[in-house]
Amino acid sequence: xSITEDEARKVAHLSRIAVDDAALPALARExxxxxxxxxxxxxxDVTGVEPMTGVTPMRLKRREDVVTTGGMxxxxxxxxxxxxxxxxxVPKVVE
Amino acid sequence: xxxxxRLTIADAxxxxxxxxxxxxxxTEACLAAIEGAxxxxxFVHGTADRARDMAAAADRxxxxxxxAPMTGIPIGVKDVFCVKGVPSQAAxxxxxxxxxxxxxxVTGNLWDAGAVMLGKLNQDEFAMGSANESSCYGxxxxxxxxxxxxxxxxxxxxxxxxxxxxxLCLAATxxxxxxxxxxxxxxxxxxxxxxxxGRVSRWGVIAYASSLxxxxxxxxxxxxxxxxxxxxxxxxxxxSTCADRPVPDYEAALSGDIRGKRIGIPREYRVDxxxxxxxxxxxxxxxxxxxxxxxxxxxxxPHTKYALPAYYVIxxxxxxxxxxxxxxVRYGRRAKLGQGDGITxxxxxxxxxxxxxxxxxxxxxxxxxxxxxxxxxxxxxARKVRALIKRDFDxxxxxxxxxxxxxxxxxxxxPLGSLDQSDPVQAYLNDVFTVTLNLAGLPGISVPVGLDxxxxxxxxxxxxxxxxxGDLLNHALVLxxxxxxxxxxxxxx
Numbered sequence: 001x002s003i004t005e006d007e008a009r010k011v012a013h014l015s016r017i018a019v020d021d022a023a024l025p026a027l028a029r030e031x032x033x034x035x036x037x038x039x040x041x042x043x044x045d046v047t048g049v050e051p052m053t054g055v056t057p058m059r060l061k062r063r064e065d066v067v068t069t070g071g072m073x074x075x076x077x078x079x080x081x082x083x084x085x086x087x088x089x090v091p092k093v094v095e
Numbered sequence: 096x097x098x099x100x101r102l103t104i105a106d107a108x109x110x111x112x113x114x115x116x117x118x119x120x121x122t123e124a125c126l127a128a129i130e131g132a133x134x135x136x137x138f139v140h141g142t143a144d145r146a147r148d149m150a151a152a153a154d155r156x157x158x159x160x161x162x163a164p165m166t167g168i169p170i171g172v173k174d175v176f177c178v179k180g181v182p183s184q185a186a187x188x189x190x191x192x193x194x195x196x197x198x199x200x201v202t203g204n205l206w207d208a209g210a211v212m213l214g215k216l217n218q219d220e221f222a223m224g225s226a227n228e229s230s231c232y233g234x235x236x237x238x239x240x241x242x243x244x245x246x247x248x249x250x251x252x253x254x255x256x257x258x259x260x261x262x263l264c265l266a267a268t269x270x271x272x273x274x275x276x277x278x279x280x281x282x283x284x285x286x287x288x289x290x291x292x293g294r295v296s297r298w299g300v301i302a303y304a305s306s307l308x309x310x311x312x313x314x315x316x317x318x319x320x321x322x323x324x325x326x327x328x329x330x331x332x333x334x335s336t337c338a339d340r341p342v343p344d345y346e347a348a349l350s351g352d353i354r355g356k357r358i359g360i361p362r363e364y365r366v367d368x369x370x371x372x373x374x375x376x377x378x379x380x381x382x383x384x385x386x387x388x389x390x391x392x393x394x395x396x397p398h399t400k401y402a403l404p405a406y407y408v409i410x411x412x413x414x415x416x417x418x419x420x421x422x423x424v425r426y427g428r429r430a431k432l433g434q435g436d437g438i439t440x441x442x443x444x445x446x447x448x449x450x451x452x453x454x455x456x457x458x459x460x461x462x463x464x465x466x467x468x469x470x471x472x473x474x475x476x477a478r479k480v481r482a483l484i485k486r487d488f489d490x491x492x493x494x495x496x497x498x499x500x501x502x503x504x505x506x507x508x509x510p511l512g513s514l515d516q517s518d519p520v521q522a523y524l525n526d527v528f529t530v531t532l533n534l535a536g537l538p539g540i541s542v543p544v545g546l547d548x549x550x551x552x553x554x555x556x557x558x559x560x561x562x563x564x565g566d567l568l569n570h571a572l573v574l575x576x577x578x579x580x581x582x583x584x585x586x587x588x
Contacts, residue, residue, distance in 0.1 A: 003463070015415065015462045016422070017455050018443035027459075030519060034460055037520045038404045041476050044483065051478035052485065054306065054336070055292045055536025056561065061335045075196040079426035088424050093438050 003031045099124035101262045104168050104319040111157055111167050118157070118167030121265070122150040122211050125169045128263045129213060134588040137248075137258040139174060139232045140182045140215035149211040156209055164346075165326040166209025171258045171267040174215045175222055176202050176310070177299040181212075185301040186230040187220045189449025190427040199299025200331045201268060201310050208326040213264050217254025220451045221418065222275055222303045225525040226514055227253025229453040237283060237508050238584040241549045246508040249279030255313045256283040260584060266314040266323050270300060272307045273406055274503075274529025277541035280313060281503035281554030284543040284582060286575070287313045288320040288568070291561045292536035293338040295324075296331035304413035305336075307406075307533040317542065317571045321345035324564060340562060348565030349572050354388030356570065359496040363399035364528060366505070372547050373502045380500055380544055380555040383577035384570070394496060396487040399531060401480050406530040407523055408464050408477035414454075415461025421449060456519060485535040492560050498570045499558040502528055503541040507551035528556070538564050540571045543580040552582065 003011070008028040012019040019027060077083040082090070099121045102110070110116040126146060129138050146169065153167035172178060175185045177195035184190030198206075206212070217235040219227050227235045227250040237248040238261040248257040252269030256279030259267050269276040271289035280287025288311045295310045302308060312323035325345050331337040360381055365374070385391045423429035423445030430444035450458065464473035491499065505527055514522045532539040538561070541554040555574065559567030 008459075011459045011463050011466075013443070014466065015455075015458045016419075016439070016442040016446050017450065017458060018440075018447035026517075030456060030517070031460060031463065033518065033520055034407065034456070035463075035473075037523070038408055038464075038473060038477075040404045041401060041408070041473075041480055044398065044401055044476075044480050046476060046479035046483070049479040049482050051475045052482040053478070055485065055534075056336070056338065058293070058338065061332075061339070063332070072196075076425075078196055079193050081423060081427070081429035090424055091432060091436060091438050091441055 003028050003035065100128045102265060103315050104165070104265050104322050105316070107168055107265055108164055108322070112162065118150040118153040118211060119147070121167065122146050122169045125213055125264050132261055132263050132588050135236045135238060135257050135261055136233055137217055137235050137254040137261070137263060138171065138214045139217050139254065142181055142212050142214045146211050146213050149206070153209045153211060163208040163326070164322050165205060167211065168265050169211040169213050170205065171213050171216045171255060171264040172202055173252055173255050173268050173270060174218050175270055175301045176268060177301065178202050178212065178215070181215060183215065183301070184231070185221050186218045186232055187449065187451070187454070188231045188428060189421045189446070193427045195299070197299060200296035200329065200333060201300065201327050204329050205326055210326065216258055216267055219251035219253065220454050221301065221414070222251040222270055222272055223414070223453050223457055224250040225274070225278055225522060226250050226511070228511065228514065229451045231451070234511050236511065238588065239283065239508060239551055240584065240587055241551060244510045247282065247511050249282035249508065251275040252279050252313060256280055256285055256287070259283070259285045259313050259315060261588070266312060266319055268310060268327070269313040270308055270310045271533065272303050273410060273533050274526045276311050276313060277503050277529050277539060277556055278525065280541040281543070281552065282508035284552030284580065285313060285315060286317055286320050286540065286542055287311065288324060288540045288564070289532065289538060290324060290328065290564055291538045293336050294538070294562065294564065295328050296334045296337045298331055298333035302417040304410040305417060306413060307410060317568055317575045318346060318349060320540065321349060321568045338562070343565055345565050345568055348569050350569055351572055351576065353384065353570055353573050356389045356497040357495055358384050358389045358391045359394035359491055359499040360391060361394050361396045361399065361499060361501060363396050364501045366527060370506060373505065373553065376545050376553050377500070377502050377555060380574060383574055384500065387573045387577065394491050394499070396491065396531070398480065398483045398487050402484055402531040402534055403523060403527055405477040405480040405484065406526070406534060408473050409481060411457040411461035412465050412474050413461070415458045415465065418454070418458060421446065453519070481534045484531060488535045488537060498567060501556055501558070503554040503556040504528065507547045507549065507553055532558055537561055538567050540567055542571050542574050542578065544574065544578040545580065546582055
C-alpha cells in the first residue's frame, strides 16, 4: 500500500492538522517510509491469535454509577483560551 | 558535607535522619547547581520558592520524627506530569500557558512522602522521541561530552536523565512508553526503572499511548530506584488500569544474593550491525551475574524483530486518539483566526502550529492505521503480533527464567542534530531493545555498566516478571556492584 498526495491531504484533514499543498509530497514520502517499515508485520503468522487489548490479565475495576466529582466550573474553564459566562467559546458553528 | 547535590537518596536520607544535614541545605545545593547549569537546558520551569517551602516543611517533619524515606529529598519532575499550579505542557507549544488545577497521583504521592520539588524537566514533545530534540524548549544536553560536540541525553526523559547525571537533583521522575526512561539512563550513566504496567498510576500524566505509558524513577543508584518506586507506586481509583496491590518494601528486597537464579540471554537481541563494544558489554554483564552465582542460559524470544513495527502502529494509533483533545477550546493554545474561519479552521490551524513535526507525523500515521479499510491490516495485525510478543516472555518465565539481560541501546549517546530528519524510521531504530518490554507490560531497569572507547557510558537492561520489581531490583543491584560504575562527566557547563 502506498499513500498518494491526495491521501496524505485526506489523512491530514482527518487528523485536523492544516498542511500546505507544497508540503504534501514530503509528507506522503515520510508516511510511506513508515508504512513500508510496518509492512514487516505481514511476515508474521497471526492465525488464531486474538488482538491484545491489555497487558495485565485483570478485570477492569467497577464502581457505583454515581457522580463522584463536579461543581467546579471556574476550575474547568480556568485554562480555556476563550471562556465567557461559564462556557467555552468557539467561532460561530451555525450559519 | 560538601556538594550536597551529589548525594544519593539513600545517603541524604540517612544524613537527614542523623541530623547532619537539613532538607533546606540539600535544596539550596540543588538550586545552586541548577542555576549554574543553564547550558544543559534540563530544567525548563523552576519552582525555587515552592522548593524552599517544601524543604522547610520536610525539616519540621523530620524533627517531629515523622519522616518517610523520601522526606526532604529534592527531585525534578518531567514536564509531562501535571503539578497543580505549575506549568505542565509536555514540552509542547500546544499546551503553552496550561497550569493544571489538579495533581498527578505520582507527584501527589511523592509530595505526601515529603519529597521537595525543584522544577519541571525537559523532554521530547508528548514523550515522542529518543533524542530530546523535539521539544518546544529546545534540546536538553547530555552532561557527557566528546571532542567538544554536544550529545543527546536520549529521550524522551532527556531532561530528567541530564539533571540526575549532572547532580542538579538527587533523582527525577520519568515516563517510559517505548524506552523513554531506560534509553536516556543508559546514555547518561544513570539508573532508570520502568515498572510493570499498572504498578504506578497514570492519572494526571499527560497521555501519549495509554496501553504502554508507565512512570518510573530515574536515579543515581539501584537502591535509590527502589526507594523512589516505593514512594511513587500506589493503587488509584482514578486510573482503572492501576493495580490494587500492596506496595512492597522494595529496598528490603535488595539482598545482593542471586545464587541459583536463572538469567536468560535472548539470542534475537543480537541484531545485525550491533557494535562489537555493545556485544562485549553484554557478555561482560552475563559473566558478572554468573560470577554472582546465577545460571546464565540462552533463550529465544522469537517475535522480537516485530516489536518495533508493532509499536509504531499501536503507539501512534493510541496517540492520535489521546491527542484529539488538543483542539484549542478547553486548554492551551488557540491559533489566531482569519476572517471567516470556522471551527474546522480553528482546529486545523491550532494543531498545525501547536504540534511539532514528529507529533504531527505520529498523529497522521495513527489516524491512517485506524481508518476504515486499514484498521485490520495495520492496527489489528499489530495487536495480534503484540499478543505473540507477550507470549514469548510468558513462555520464557514459565520455563523458569527469573530475569532477562540485554543491552539497553544499540549505541552510546550520539551528537545532537545527527538524526536525519527526513527519515523518521532511522530514529525509531534507537528503540529496538526497549519497546518489547512496553508491549509486554513488564518491568525493566537500565544499569550503567561501562564506558565505550570514547569514554561514554553504556547500559545493560534487565527485564523481570510482572509485579516483581523487588526481585528485578535485586538483580540490578548485583550487576551494579559488579560493574562498579563510578565515572562522572567532567563539568563543562
